[in-house]
Amino acid sequence: MTAPLLQLERVCHDYDTESRRAIRAVDGVSFDIHEGETFGLVGESGCGKTTTGRMIVKLLPVTSGTIRFDGRDVAGLTSRNDLMRFRREAQIVFQDPYASLDPRKKVRDIVAEGLDAHRLTASRDEREGLVAEQLRSVGLNPDFMTRYPHEFSGGQRQRIGIARALAVGPRFVVCDEPISALDVSIQAQIVNLLKDLQVEKRLTMLFIAHDLSMVRYVSDRIGVMYRGRLVEIGPAEAVYHDPIHPYTKSLLSAIPLPEPMVERLRRRVPYRQDDGAGVCAMRQARPGRFVYCDDAGRFG
Amino acid sequence: MNERTLPCERPDTLPDELFRLRGAVPADEVGAVRASSFGFFQDAWRRLRRNKAAVGSIIVLTVVVILAYSAPLIAPYNPNMQNVPYANLPPRIPGISVNGMNGKIPMRGQWVDRYALANVPDDVHYLFGTDEFGRDLLSRALYGTRISLTIAFIAALLDLSIGVSFGLFSAMRGGAVDSIMQRLLEILTGIPSLVLVVLMLLVFKPGMVSIVLALAMSAWAPMARIVRAQTLRLKRMEYVLAARALGMSRFRIALSHVLPNISGTVVVRAMFSIPYAIFFETFLSFIGVGMRIPNASIGTLLNGGYKVFRIYSYQMWIPAVILCVIMLAFNLFADGLRDALDPKMKEQGDAHE
Ligand SMILES: Nc1ncnc2c1ncn2[C@@H]1O[C@H](COP(=O)(O)OP(=O)(O)OP(=O)(O)O)[C@@H](O)[C@H]1O
Ligand SMILES: [Mg+2]
Numbered sequence: 001m002t003a004p005l006l007q008l009e010r011v012c013h014d015y016d017t018e019s020r021r022a023i024r025a026v027d028g029v030s031f032d033i034h035e036g037e038t039f040g041l042v043g044e045s046g047c048g049k050t051t052t053g054r055m056i057v058k059l060l061p062v063t064s065g066t067i068r069f070d071g072r073d074v075a076g077l078t079s080r081n082d083l084m085r086f087r088r089e090a091q092i093v094f095q096d097p098y099a100s101l102d103p104r105k106k107v108r109d110i111v112a113e114g115l116d117a118h119r120l121t122a123s124r125d126e127r128e129g130l131v132a133e134q135l136r137s138v139g140l141n142p143d144f145m146t147r148y149p150h151e152f153s154g155g156q157r158q159r160i161g162i163a164r165a166l167a168v169g170p171r172f173v174v175c176d177e178p179i180s181a182l183d184v185s186i187q188a189q190i191v192n193l194l195k196d197l198q199v200e201k202r203l204t205m206l207f208i209a210h211d212l213s214m215v216r217y218v219s220d221r222i223g224v225m226y227r228g229r230l231v232e233i234g235p236a237e238a239v240y241h242d243p244i245h246p247y248t249k250s251l252l253s254a255i256p257l258p259e260p261m262v263e264r265l266r267r268r269v270p271y272r273q274d275d276g277a278g279v280c281a282m283r284q285a286r287p288g289r290f291v292y293c294d295d296a297g298r299f300g
Numbered sequence: 301m302n303e304r305t306l307p308c309e310r311p312d313t314l315p316d317e318l319f320r321l322r323g324a325v326p327a328d329e330v331g332a333v334r335a336s337s338f339g340f341f342q343d344a345w346r347r348l349r350r351n352k353a354a355v356g357s358i359i360v361l362t363v364v365v366i367l368a369y370s371a372p373l374i375a376p377y378n379p380n381m382q383n384v385p386y387a388n389l390p391p392r393i394p395g396i397s398v399n400g401m402n403g404k405i406p407m408r409g410q411w412v413d414r415y416a417l418a419n420v421p422d423d424v425h426y427l428f429g430t431d432e433f434g435r436d437l438l439s440r441a442l443y444g445t446r447i448s449l450t451i452a453f454i455a456a457l458l459d460l461s462i463g464v465s466f467g468l469f470s471a472m473r474g475g476a477v478d479s480i481m482q483r484l485l486e487i488l489t490g491i492p493s494l495v496l497v498v499l500m501l502l503v504f505k506p507g508m509v510s511i512v513l514a515l516a517m518s519a520w521a522p523m524a525r526i527v528r529a530q531t532l533r534l535k536r537m538e539y540v541l542a543a544r545a546l547g548m549s550r551f552r553i554a555l556s557h558v559l560p561n562i563s564g565t566v567v568v569r570a571m572f573s574i575p576y577a578i579f580f581e582t583f584l585s586f587i588g589v590g591m592r593i594p595n596a597s598i599g600t601l602l603n604g605g606y607k608v609f610r611i612y613s614y615q616m617w618i619p620a621v622i623l624c625v626i627m628l629a630f631n632l633f634a635d636g637l638r639d640a641l642d643p644k645m646k647e648q649g650d651a652h653e
Contacts (some may be wrong), residue, residue, distance in 0.1 A: 057545050059545055087545065087546060101539055105557075114546040117547040117549075118547060164546070
């Protein structure tokens with residue numbers, strides 16, 4: 001088996017490191033993502049998913065631990081050449097379709113932003129052509145090029161954001177809750193679009209969401225985060241149908257189902273940490289499945 | 301979890317029945333464009349035009365600026381030329397016979413025709429009167445307004461250049477550089493401008509140079525602060541993060557994302573700095589450390605006027621009214637501009653003053 005494209009090793013991030021009230025938003029997270037794979041990262045709001053995603057694309061510094069992309073430590077990319085190459089290879093799609101597009105720029109210039117930053121086009125026509133191609137590939141009419149973001153709906157804006165990220169031809173894309181700000185009916189369209197694009201452009205993806213039910217459709221493997229820690233990693237369907245960690249169970253119990261008979265029987269399982277747990281770490285519970293627990297299998 | 305009845309295998313596309321439509325409106329996603337609303341500046345322009353005070357101010361300011369800058373063409377006399385026999389003549393406007401505008405002035409309870417006393421020919425009129433040296437006040441008012449406006453525009457320019465780039469740079473760099481720059485700003489604003497101007501008198505002659513230098517030292521500080529605060533806010537926006545992730549340099553982000561998005565705030569702030577600068581110049585000239593006496597400015601006119609206010613009150617009223625009109629018009633215009641460009645800024649701006 002080849003080395004994974006992305007490796008996180010005990011990665012931590014503290015906000016406000018200078019002040020005394022430092023907040024540890026991500027606490028010792030380790031996982032790998034292999035080439036061509038989609039890794040789903042789920043967890044409740046505020047558990048550190050966005051922070052993890054932004055560290056991976058080097059928008060936030062790593063406080064401790066290492067992130068390796070294609071075998072190289074991301075923190076060590078200091079020369080302009082290396083950094084610019086990394087910026088082309090790893091991209092990010094943001095959570096909020098309203099805040100992620102500059103309201104003063106036309107769609108053409110938004111999508112071409114990466115092309116301009118990397119000087120990938122020689123002429124105006126070429127630039128225009130590439131932008132049109134990108135817009136088409138995310139299912140938008142190339143005529144939208146001359147419009148401003150406020151003229152579009154949330155789903156269309158998210159498509160523009162995706163086009164912008166993919167325009168530089170990345171190998172790896174972090175999708176930070178690309179659908180959680182959207183209407184449910186449009187969520188499916190965006191998820192399907194991302195799946196299609198992944199196949200077509202052979203992308204590796206980190207798909208972040210707070211809702212397990214959607215992530216399992218796109219992900220090969222899922223990592224469940226709780227308060228800055230990964231508590232469970234495993235194949236998507238296995239985690240969904242047979243969760244091991246009580247927090248995952250609690251997360252799953254919160255998903256409403258569109259069937260009244262089942263829904264009547266559904267019970268919320270509140271998650272409470274086991275105070276008696278000893279030193280916890282990721283341990284292999286079953287082949288390919290890891291949970292965060294102590295020696296005796298208690299969950300901390 | 302065994303009561304779940306969902307399909308176990310991963311389907312290739314999401315089954316539609318999993319998603320209930322919100323309301324009955326079908327999601328016509330691709331191809332539907334929301335009714336295009338007005339562009340930002342069109343919107344702002346419409347709001348500005350509805351503001352009567354702002355429109356009035358624009359008209360007044362346009363007239364004042366045109367008159368002031370065509371002073372060399374329209375001024376009837378040389379503003380610095382003395383003509384002592386014709387000293388202290390009150391305004392005489394042809395065709396108007398209202399006391400106070402017909403060359404008469406109250407002396408010991410009686411209206412006295414000063415023009416007759418000074419043997420001024422009938423066809424010579426001083427619309428604003430003359431001062432104690434017989435200099436034409438209309439010409440002096442025109443030239444004086446020009447000086448005051450020039451200083452004000454220089455102040456606005458300083459705001460836009462030093463203030464904006466200081467604030468932008470400080471916020472974009474962040475970290476230690478930002479801290480140092482902020483301390484520097486605090487020191488600069490800590491020095492009272494008056495002390496600064498008086499100190500500069502040691503080096504320069506009183507006049508434009510020292511006033512402009514004093515303004516250049518710290519008048520742009522509020523602008524720098526506002527730009528910094530706004531930039532720090534924008535820096536966290538996802539579109540700026542996206543630009544960084546795409547490999548755009550900080551410099552380019554500042555120019556292409558930050559600046560356009562704070563332009564409204566910047567313009568409004570620059571407009572507010574204009575009346576401040578006019579008042580600053582007037583004040584300095586009035587107390588005698590600004591423009592030098594033979595040269596006209598609103599401040600020196602006021603200075604000359606207040607000494608003879610008890611007898612020749614017009615010499616004080618005229619520059620005072622000009623100052624008030626200009627200040628008021630700039631303030632009302634800036635207010636209107638602020639409300640038009642950024643309604644949310646209203647409270648912020650008020651809290652800031
Ligand atoms: N700029 C910041 N300064 C200080 N603390 C922060 C900052 N950004 C996030 N945090 C904190 O870090 C933690 C993780 O935040 P993060 O945004 O990564 O969560 P998230 O999992 O993406 O949540 P959501 O699902 O709401 O997007 C939160 O507790 C948050 O309060
Ligand atoms: Mg988030």
